[in-house]
Amino acid sequence: xxAPALVIFGIFAAIPVVGVLVxxxxxxxxxxxxxxAGLDNWGRTLTDPVTLNALRLSLIVTVVSWVFQAPVSLLxxxxxxxxxxxxxxxxxxxxxxxxxxxxxVAIVFRSLLDPNFGLGKALGIDWLSQDWLGDPRLALWVVLxxxxxxxxxxxxxxxxxxxxxxxxxxxxxxxxxxANRRQQFFSITLPQLKYTIITSSTLMIVGSLTYFDLIFVxxxxxxxxxxxxxPLDMYLTGFRSYDxxxxxxxxxxxxxxxxxxxxxxxRLSGSNRMDSQMEGV
Numbered sequence: 502x503x504a505p506a507l508v509i510f511g512i513f514a515a516i517p518v519v520g521v522l523v524x525x526x527x528x529x530x531x532x533x534x535x536x537x538a539g540l541d542n543w544g545r546t547l548t549d550p551v552t553l554n555a556l557r558l559s560l561i562v563t564v565v566s567w568v569f570q571a572p573v574s575l576l577x578x579x580x581x582x583x584x585x586x587x588x589x590x591x592x593x594x595x596x597x598x599x600x601x602x603x604x605x606v607a608i609v610f611r612s613l614l615d616p617n618f619g620l621g622k623a624l625g626i627d628w629l630s631q632d633w634l635g636d637p638r639l640a641l642w643v644v645l646x647x648x649x650x651x652x653x654x655x656x657x658x659x660x661x662x663x664x665x666x667x668x669x670x671x672x673x674x675x676x677x678x679x680a681n682r683r684q685q686f687f688s689i690t691l692p693q694l695k696y697t698i699i700t701s702s703t704l705m706i707v708g709s710l711t712y713f714d715l716i717f718v719x720x721x722x723x724x725x726x727x728x729x730x731x732p733l734d735m736y737l738t739g740f741r742s743y744d745x746x747x748x749x750x751x752x753x754x755x756x757x758x759x760x761x762x763x764x765x766x767x768r769l770s771g772s773n774r775m776d777s778q779m780e781g782v
Contacts, residue, residue, distance in 0.1 A: 518756060521749045521752050521753060521756075522749070522753055524745060524746060524749035525542055525543065525746060525749035525750045525752075525753050526538055526539060526540070526542065526543075526746070527542075527745075527746050527749075528541075528542075528746050529745040529746055530743040530744070530745065531739070531740070531743050531745050532743075538746055541746075542746040542747050542749070542750045543750055545747060546747050546750040546751060546754075549747075551726055551729070551734065552731075552734055552738075552751060554726055554729070555726070555729050555730055555731045555733070555734035555751075556731055556754075558641065558728065558729065558730045558731075559709070559710060559730045559731040559732075561641070562641075562644075562645065562648070562709050562712065562730055563706055563709040563710065565645050566645060566648060566649065566652075566705060566706075566709045567702060567705050567706055567709070569645065569649050570649050570652060570653050570656060570705055571656075571698075571701070571702060571705065573649070573653050573657075574653050574656035574657045574659075574660055574701065575660050575694070575698070577595060577653065577657040577660070578656070578657040578658070578659065578660020578661045578663070578664060579660060579661075579664050579686070579690060581595065581657060581658075581660075581661040582660075582661045582664035582665050592661070595653075595654050595657060596654045596657075596658065597654070598650055598651050598653075598654050599651070599652075599654040599655050599658075601651075603651060603714045603715040603718070604714055604715070604718050606647065606650075606651055606715065607647070607714070607715050607716075607717075607718035607719040608718060610643075610647050610719060611634065611718070611719055614633040614634055614643065616630050616631060616632045616633075616635070634719065634720055634723075634724075635723075635724050636724070637724050637725055637727040640720055640723070640724060640727045640728050641727055641728050644715075644716055644719060644720060644728050647715065647719065648709075648712060648715065651715065652705075652708070656701045656704070656705060659697055659700065659701050660694065660697060660701065662697075663693070663694045663696075663697035664690060664694065666693075667689065667690065667693045667694075671689050671693075672685055672689060675688070675689060699766065702766065703762075703763060703766045703767075706762050706766070707759050707762055707763055710731070710732070710755055710758060710759050710762075711732055711755075711759075712730065712732060713732040713733060713736065716728055716730065716733055717733060717736070722734075722737060731751055731754070731755055732755065734751060735748050735751040735752055735755070736748075738751060
């Protein structure tokens with residue numbers, strides 16, 4: 502029964518990864534002949550200040566994205582899980598950013614943040630008229646905000662589903678014991694959302710290593726290299742500098758880091774021991 506899925510995975514995932522690994526040991530401009538390079542690409546990549554800076558930026562994006570998105574998504578998800586009609590209406594509004602393409606979102610925010618013709622100029626608000634995407638000190642934080650705006654709705658939806666799976670009887674028992682809302686949240690909601698938090702965090706952290714289209718359209722890695730994270734560095738190296746060997750090294754690094762993070766989170770969470778939390782309810 503698993504054979505069709507394994508065949509598809511092999512064709513579209515395993516074989517391309519092996520191909521990229523082989524290319525990382527070659528010189529190729531994308532058009533001409535492929536020549537063997539040995540460890541030359543790896544040496545150039547691991548000592549290239551631009552790539553090392555891209556790795557540092559990717560780590561910052563990963564950590565800050567989780568720190569920002571995780572609590573906001575959790576709180577919104579808990580709020581959205583309520584049965585009141587006004588919460589259902591707000592849930593629809595919260596979910597809207599997920600329906601838009603990343604490229605469209607980037608174009609809209611780039612227009613809104615334009616210091617000459619953007620929102621700040623239209624409203625006459627001086628501090629909003631800053632060069633948000635042209636200032637190296639601000640650009641990365643603006644990108645992180647836009648990323649959060651795009652992806653918080655998805656994780657909120659995960660938490661909303663998780664909260665609605667918690668038995669109401671647990672909250673009723675807590676009320677009888679005199680627990681207030683804050684105590685219910687920390688003693689019932691959070692523990693019951695353990696595996697949802699693990700799943701959301703894994704998707705969030707691994708997904709942070711693959712951001713490309715939004716940043717490419719929003720800043721193209723600029724100003725300078727202020728927002729040039731690893732996926733963007735891989736693209737620019739391969740398709741702008743025509744250095745497919747070095748770009749393949751960056752791709753292998755991304756795959757290795759993503760696998761390491763996923764396996765680490767699974768081991769840390771004890772995913773092989775994830776018994777149902779509904780057991781005995």
